[in-house]
Amino acid sequence: MNLRISTWNINSVRLRIGLIERFVKDVSPDVLCLQEIKVDDPLFPADAFHDMGYKYHAVAGQKGYHGVAILSRIPIKKWERKNWCDKEEARHVIATLDCGPKAGIDVHNFYIPAGGDIPDPDKNDKFAHKMQFLDDVSAWFRNEEDPKKAKILVGDLNIAPSEHDVWSHKQLLKVVSHTPIEVEKLAILQDSLGWVDAVRHLVPEPEPLFSWWSYRSKDWRVNNRGRRLDHVWVTKPLQKGLKAMQIDDDTRDWVRPSDHAPVTVDLDLS
DNA sequence: ATGGTGGTCCTACCA
Numbered sequence: 666m667n668l669r670i671s672t673w674n675i676n677s678v679r680l681r682i683g684l685i686e687r688f689v690k691d692v693s694p695d696v697l698c699l700q701e702i703k704v705d706d707p708l709f710p711a712d713a714f715h716d717m718g719y720k721y722h723a724v725a726g727q728k729g730y731h732g733v734a735i736l737s738r739i740p741i742k743k744w745e746r747k748n749w750c751d752k753e754e755a756r757h758v759i760a761t762l763d764c765g766p767k768a769g770i771d772v773h774n775f776y777i778p779a780g781g782d783i784p785d786p787d788k789n790d791k792f793a794h795k796m797q798f799l800d801d802v803s804a805w806f807r808n809e810e811d812p813k814k815a816k817i818l819v820g821d822l823n824i825a826p827s828e829h830d831v832w833s834h835k836q837l838l839k840v841v842s843h844t845p846i847e848v849e850k851l852a853i854l855q856d857s858l859g860w861v862d863a864v865r866h867l868v869p870e871p872e873p874l875f876s877w878w879s880y881r882s883k884d885w886r887v888n889n890r891g892r893r894l895d896h897v898w899v900t901k902p903l904q905k906g907l908k909a910m911q912i913d914d915d916t917r918d919w920v921r922p923s924d925h926a927p928v929t930v931d932l933d934l935s
Numbered sequence: 936a937t938g939g940t941g942g943t944c945c946t947a948c949c950a
Contacts, residue, residue, distance in 0.1 A: 881940050
């Protein structure tokens with residue numbers, strides 16, 4: 666059995682439901698993970714997703730800000746929303762898919778805090794929050810979760826780890842999303858369960874890969890000042906099944922686009 | 936060095 670999973674920071678699910686329909690028509694993922702849905706649970710457009718074939722969903726919504734959702738054509742056995750850093754922010758939802766091994770596959774969908782502008786936790790509460798979030802999630806995976814189980818972690822992690830994940834390593838070293846301390850914290854998170862970066866496993870460096878281009882940059886395709894902020898990771902039991910990945914950056918040129926492009930990975934579960 | 940754009944929801948705040 667093949668599993669196609671996509672992750673997309675959609676920046677308002679209600680405003681861009683038409684773009685999602687177009688993407689689903691083209692790519693047809695079995696599981697679609699969204700971030701920044703910017704809507705509370707009662708107003709989530711579940712019917713539209715049902716019409717696209719996603720009969721199962723796990724939604725952690727919030728009014729106006731954040732919000733993550735997992736839409737699935739594969740039955741969801743159970744799901745859960747998790748809050749971090751003693752905040753009620755909707756940044757993490759977990760769904761267990763009824764496929765693959767007997768216990769199923771856990772999908773973790775994250776929207777990690779962006780972290781504000783100044784990369785100093787003493788001067789910037791938002792950056793301190795980002796650091797704490799990464800520490801707490803890393804400790805939780807390390808202490809509570811089993812690296813031998815089949816798991817997928819996706820989302821807008823708001824960190825571009827390598828020099829080939831940004832348009833200019835040198836010019837972004839002091840820019841939040843690519844600072845050494847963030848890259849180190851992301852490495853610790855990756856180490857917590859021995860996560861494999863599925864996208865880089867399939868398309869190794871030095872190939873540049875970006876999934877986000879600022880709304881503020883004109884001629885984004887010409888200047889190509891992108892960053893790879895959106896990620897798909899898998900635990901070791903799923904590594905051998907990694908088949909293909911794609912970043913659909915054509916979506917960045919659609920009318921009223923998200924500033925992020927969807928990242929899709931194909932996994933062979935047989 | 937600065938400001939550039941876009942979302943929510945109506946006034947700033949967030950990215």
